[in-house]
Amino acid sequence: MNAVDVSSREAQATIARRASVLRGAFAALAVALVVAAWPVMRAMPQFGAHPLIYGDRVNAIGPAERHITNMVSAINFDIRGLDTLGEEFMLLCTVTGGTILLRGGRGEDRRAQPGCVRGRANHRPPDSLRLLCRMLAPLTMVFGLYLAINAVLTPGGGFQGGVVIASALLLIYLAEGYAGWRDALGGEFFDAMEGLGAALYALCGFAAMGLGRPYLAVFLPLGSLKSTFSGGSMLIVNLGVTLAVAGGFATLLIEFMEETRALNPGDDADG
């Protein structure tokens, strides 16, 4: 591999010399940055008191044309729906990439055995922590669902809700330990959830095309303002995002946690 031993005094001296050169270069760069940034900062629009043309248009048409009250969701799932699809697939790609990287060094199987790094004690979590996490995990999960479901009404949405749901899974890990966690979560469930969520988003766009409208145009009945079921097909898109984000982050959590598992005889160590 490309690493070199830096423990020798020679290497440390080289690194120290290099670091001082880097710091000098950075100081020069910082001065140049400040000099270059100053006129830009002076030319920036007056903070807090300049016209927001696009924002005002969105704030006007969101409640009127789409019957929803959360304008950020209106932009993400309707006005910039295609961008969010791209973001969705970026998420899918990074999760896939991270999984491939991690599994490449570990082999593909995932099993419900406690992770244990050689030489590190594997204590059972203390009861106080287990109790606290058992109480907090369901509450966090419900809060995540609340954020995701009310995407079109109040602050929140599929991205925020999905991440909160995935962090509830981490609390379950803290409470139950590795083995219980893997038992509870099952194997390939979150992989499927992530992929199906992204697929649901994309297919919802094609459904709009099937009805003779542009890709990702809102099609279902819009409902009434301040109703949970307002916004038409934005709700489907939001569900897709929730599934994909929760599934994607859960997959990443599982893959990172699998890294703590000691290799068994027969496992391929470096793929």
Next chain:
Amino acid sequence: MGEALSLLPWIGVVWLFGIGLYGIVTSRHFVHLTGCLAAIQSSSYLLLLAIGYRYGAVAPIFYDKKPGTQAVDPVVQALVLTDVVIGATVSALLLALILQLHKHAGTVDPQAMRPMGRAGVADGRQRRGGRVG
């Protein structure tokens, strides 16, 4: 005074970007470097939110307010949401790369990595001796 206050958000943006860059330049640990990248990314959140701010306006959520109330810009807020999601996934990907690096090379020190196709730190002695890397 008013003008100085108006400049404050942009100064904050440049400062966040600067300290993040300083951390990356002088980093001796790849996990630290990933954190510095997150600091640089935070400067873009601050920039976007500062652009969309408006004095005396409410959040662009009209559940408990009459539609038509003066609200801040939701466009940049949606961009920040995208930014945060991408930042989180990029961090996850970088951390996975760091784990693999640690497994293969046994180190997470950027200074210990040999630049591709060129002599690294340990060859400094030889280079001083006249050998070109």
